[in-house]
Amino acid sequence: MTERVAIVAGGASGLGEAVAHGLAERGDHVLVADIDGEGARRVAKAIGERAQAHEVDIRVDADVERLVEAAGAAGGLHSLVLSAAVETRASVVDCTDDDWQRVIDTNLKGPFLCMRRAIPLMVRSGGGGVVALGSVLGSIVAPQYAAYCASKTALVNLCKQAAIEHAPDGVRVNVVSPSACEAGLFMQVTAMAPDPDAVRRMVAGNTPMKRLGTAADVVNAVVFLTSEQSSYISGAVIPLDGGMAARRS
Amino acid sequence: MPVATDRLLDGRAALITGAASGQGRAASVLFAEQGASICVADINDEGSKETVAMVEAVGGKAVAVHADVSDADDVGAMVDACVDAFGRLDVLYNNAAVQMSGRLVDCTEDQWDVTIGTNLTAVFRTCRAAIPRMLAGDGGSIISTASVLGLIGSEGYAAYGAAKAGLVALTRQIAVEFGPTVRANVIAPGSIDTPRFRKVASEMPDPQGFLDGLAATIPLHRLGQADDVAGIALFLASDLSSYTSGAVIPADGGLAAYR
Numbered sequence: 001m002t003e004r005v006a007i008v009a010g011g012a013s014g015l016g017e018a019v020a021h022g023l024a025e026r027g028d029h030v031l032v033a034d035i036d037g038e039g040a041r042r043v044a045k046a047i048g049e050r051a052q053a054h055e056v057d058i059r060v061d062a063d064v065e066r067l068v069e070a071a072g073a074a075g076g077l078h079s080l081v082l083s084a085a086v087e088t089r090a091s092v093v094d095c096t097d098d099d100w101q102r103v104i105d106t107n108l109k110g111p112f113l114c115m116r117r118a119i120p121l122m123v124r125s126g127g128g129g130v131v132a133l134g135s136v137l138g139s140i141v142a143p144q145y146a147a148y149c150a151s152k153t154a155l156v157n158l159c160k161q162a163a164i165e166h167a168p169d170g171v172r173v174n175v176v177s178p179s180a181c182e183a184g185l186f187m188q189v190t191a192m193a194p195d196p197d198a199v200r201r202m203v204a205g206n207t208p209m210k211r212l213g214t215a216a217d218v219v220n221a222v223v224f225l226t227s228e229q230s231s232y233i234s235g236a237v238i239p240l241d242g243g244m245a246a247r248r249s
Numbered sequence: 250m251p252v253a254t255d256r257l258l259d260g261r262a263a264l265i266t267g268a269a270s271g272q273g274r275a276a277s278v279l280f281a282e283q284g285a286s287i288c289v290a291d292i293n294d295e296g297s298k299e300t301v302a303m304v305e306a307v308g309g310k311a312v313a314v315h316a317d318v319s320d321a322d323d324v325g326a327m328v329d330a331c332v333d334a335f336g337r338l339d340v341l342y343n344n345a346a347v348q349m350s351g352r353l354v355d356c357t358e359d360q361w362d363v364t365i366g367t368n369l370t371a372v373f374r375t376c377r378a379a380i381p382r383m384l385a386g387d388g389g390s391i392i393s394t395a396s397v398l399g400l401i402g403s404e405g406y407a408a409y410g411a412a413k414a415g416l417v418a419l420t421r422q423i424a425v426e427f428g429p430t431v432r433a434n435v436i437a438p439g440s441i442d443t444p445r446f447r448k449v450a451s452e453m454p455d456p457q458g459f460l461d462g463l464a465a466t467i468p469l470h471r472l473g474q475a476d477d478v479a480g481i482a483l484f485l486a487s488d489l490s491s492y493t494s495g496a497v498i499p500a501d502g503g504l505a506a507y508r
Contacts, residue, residue, distance in 0.1 A: 092423050092426060092427075104365065108365070112356070116354050141418075141422055141425045143425050146419065149419075150373070150415040150416075152418075153417060154369070154418070156414065157411050157413070158353070160401070160402025161407050162353045164403065235402050
C-alpha cells in the first residue's frame with residue numbers, strides 16, 4: 001500500500017506546524033505549505049523524510065496548482081488541512097480595504113482555491129478528508145474582529161457546501177472550531193498586550209474548563225477527522241473550546 | 250396645520266441598493282408610503298427612474314443614484330447622495346446582490362471574486378461609509394438581504410452561500426459594535442418570485458412543474474412575493490423593531506421551521 005499523502009496549508013507555524021508533525025507521526029507523507037517558505041522548510045526538515053516543504057500563497061491559484069500537482073507526484077492526496085489564517089483587529093468602521101481584503105482572501109478565498117484544486121485529486125485518490133480550521137469566532141461575535149468573524153463564518157458555510165457536493169465521492173469536509181489556544185494566532189496577538197499572561201489567564205478563566213486549548217487538542221481532532229474513525233462525519237463543525245459552545249443555543 | 254404623524258418612517262431617509270427592481274423596488278414604494286424619503290441606488294438607471302416615479306406616484310420623495318456597489322467609489326458617492334438630498338441617513342437597506350450558481354470545483358476565480366465582492370465586501374464598505382452618518386444623526390437601522398443559503402449547507406452555491414454567511418456575521422458585528430445607536434438585522438429570503446427567479450425557473454426542463462413542486466415543500470404552499478420581503482424590511486426599518494438587533498429574520502414561508 002502506498003503512503004497516504006496530506007497537505008497542511010499554513011504548516012510553518014502554530015497549529016498548522018503541530019498538525020504537520022501529528023500527521024507525519026501517524027505515517028502520512030506531509031506537504032508543509034506556507035507563504036513563509038523558510039518556515040515550511042524548517043518544519044519539513046524537523047519532520048524528516050516524511051515531509052516536503054512548499055512556499056505557497058494560497059490566495060494565488062497558480063501556487064495552489066503547483067502544490068496539488070506535487071501531491072499528485074507524491075502519490076495522491078488523502079488529507080487536506082486548511083490552517084493558514086490571518087486576523088486584524090478593527091471595528092467595521094475602522095477596517096481598511098486592504099485589511100478586509102487580506103483577511104477575506106487568506107481565510108476564505110484561499111480555502112476555496114485549495115479545495116477546488118485538491119478535491120478532484122482526492123476523488124481520484126479514492127477519497128479523503130478535508131479539515132478547515134475555523135474559529136469560535138465563526139459562530140459568535142467579537143467586537144473589533146469584523147473581517148475575521150465574517151471570513152470564518154463564511155468558511156463554515158463553504159465547507160458545508162463542499163461536504164454535501166462531494167459526499168457521494170468519498171470526500172468528507174469538516175471544520176474544527178478552536179477557541180483561544182496556547183499556540184497560533186492567539187499567542188501572537190496577546191503577546192502585544194501590556195500584560196500577556198493576565199489576558200491569557202482571563203480568557204482561560206472564562207472557559208468552562210478553565211484552561212486554554214492546546215495544539216494537541218487540535219492535532220487529535222484533525223487526526224480523527226482525516227481517519228476512518230470519522231467515516232460518517234461530514235459537514236460538521238467540531239468545537240475545540242473547553243465547553244464554550246455549550247453556553248449558546 | 251395638523252399633519253399625519255402615524256406613519257412608521259415619517260421624516261426618515263432610506264438608502265436602498267438594488268432598488269431598480271424586485272424586492273428593492275417594493276421596499277422603496279412601501280417605505281415611501283410610510284413617510285420615508287428614498288435614495289434609489291442601482292446599476293440599472295432606467296429601472297431606478299421607474300422606481301422614483303412609483304415612489305412619487307404614492308406621494309413620496311425619491312432620488313436616483315447610479316451605483317455599482319462593487320465599486321468602492323460608487324459606494325461612497327451613494328451614501329453622500331442620500332445625505333446631500335435629504336440631509337440625513339436613517340435606514341440603509343443592503344439589497345443589491347448577484348447570484349451565481351455553481352459547485353465549488355466548477356466556480357471560476359472571476360465568479361468567486363464578483364460574488365464575494367458584490368455580496369459581502371460591498372456591504373462592508375457601504376456600512377463603513379453609512380454608520381458614521383447614522384452616528385452623527387439620530388442613529389439608524391441597517392437591513393441586509395442574506396439568504397437561507399447563508400444559513401445552511403446546500404449544493405451548487407459555493408461563493409454565494411459563503412458570501413451570505415459572511416454577511417450574517419458582519420451584521421452581528423455591527424449590532425454589537427454600534428448597539429446603542431445603530432441596529433443591524435438580516436432578512437433571509439427563501440424562494441422569492443422575482444424576475445430573476447422566474448428566469449432561473451424558465452431554464453428548467455419543466456418550469457411550471459418546478460414551481461409547483463417547490464411550493465409544495467414550503468409550509469405556506471407558495472413562493473414569496475417581493476411585498477412579503479418589503480413588509481419585513483419595513484418592520485426592521487421602523488421603531489416597531491426598536492429592540493431587535495443582530496437578528497436573522499426568515500422570509501421563507503416557514504421553511505426555517507424544518508431546521
